[in-house]
Amino acid sequence: MAKHLKKKRKNLLLYVATMVAGCLAIILFTYQKVQSPVIKAGQAVERKYSAMPVPTLYIHGWHGNERSTDQLIESAEDEKGAKKVLKVKVSPQGATTYSGKWNSAVKHPLIQVVFENNEAEIPDEAGWLKTITEELRQRYGISRINIVSHSMGGPVTLFWALNLRDKNSPRLQKFVPIAGPFDGVIFTDDVPNQNRIKENGEPVWQNAAYQSYYEKRDDFPRGVSVLNIYGNLEDGTNSDYLVTNASARSLRWLIKDRVKYYDEKMIKGPMAQHSKLHENKQVDRLVNNFLFD
Numbered sequence: 001m002a003k004h005l006k007k008k009r010k011n012l013l014l015y016v017a018t019m020v021a022g023c024l025a026i027i028l029f030t031y032q033k034v035q036s037p038v039i040k041a042g043q044a045v046e047r048k049y050s051a052m053p054v055p056t057l058y059i060h061g062w063h064g065n066e067r068s069t070d071q072l073i074e075s076a077e078d079e080k081g082a083k084k085v086l087k088v089k090v091s092p093q094g095a096t097t098y099s100g101k102w103n104s105a106v107k108h109p110l111i112q113v114v115f116e117n118n119e120a121e122i123p124d125e126a127g128w129l130k131t132i133t134e135e136l137r138q139r140y141g142i143s144r145i146n147i148v149s150h151s152m153g154g155p156v157t158l159f160w161a162l163n164l165r166d167k168n169s170p171r172l173q174k175f176v177p178i179a180g181p182f183d184g185v186i187f188t189d190d191v192p193n194q195n196r197i198k199e200n201g202e203p204v205w206q207n208a209a210y211q212s213y214y215e216k217r218d219d220f221p222r223g224v225s226v227l228n229i230y231g232n233l234e235d236g237t238n239s240d241y242l243v244t245n246a247s248a249r250s251l252r253w254l255i256k257d258r259v260k261y262y263d264e265k266m267i268k269g270p271m272a273q274h275s276k277l278h279e280n281k282q283v284d285r286l287v288n289n290f291l292f293d
Helices: 002-050 067-080 122-140 153-164 208-215 245-249 251-255 274-279 281-292
Strands: 056-059 083-090 096-100 109-115 144-150 171-178 225-232 261-268
Touching: 056 067, 056 153, 067 083, 067 109, 067 144, 067 274, 067 281, 083 122, 096 122, 109 122, 122 153, 144 153, 144 281, 153 171, 153 208, 153 251, 171 281, 208 251, 225 245, 225 251, 225 274, 225 281, 245 251, 251 261, 261 281
Parallel strands: 056 109, 056 144, 083 109, 144 171, 171 225, 225 261
Antiparallel strands: 083 096
């Protein structure tokens, strides 16, 4: 009898041990099944952001407004299937207002930037640009951007890139300054044919702002592709009426050792006038092919 009970107790212990092992196996399997989707979801989010489309920001110049970049945007939509998804208005106090809807499914998203105080100084507008880029990163996970600028929008972008951009800022991938006054403006601190570009690319005359850019040149982000577009009225001034060719072309000397690609395109004739450059079909084609092909 005692021998029988001892055998029965042994079988019971074996049964309990088997049940416990089975339960532990089920719990472990369930835990792994629950945890796996979380890990995969995280990986999917990382892949999603790395594959995020690159938006192009359009920035007007001094006394400009949204009409200054309307044609450039419309041509990109018509010719390349791009789409304007957002418009960002910046108040004179620097507050941003967004209209439209970000859509990561759009292959070539366009963002129009409008400064309500269109007579603000370059450092102020550059600060507002920094605000916009940080908000795009925080709100939509945007890690790369292109920028198309007209006139003073070029120095504004340059000032942001040299002085305000940090390691967390969206990476500048392509930059298209149109009629950018990087080394003086006619009627302000430049006159036609006063300045010229040396064979090595250095401007002979450099204003105070340009000298400050040069001191910070090593802070320009590496790997940017740049298309610099400027106008020549062919009237003997070697300018677009407001910006000399030397002032526009002086950008190269600042960033030549940092960029991935740099090219210049001169637009000639009456439609090369400063304010007409953003209404110029030739400019539209150059910008769109550079950005989207």
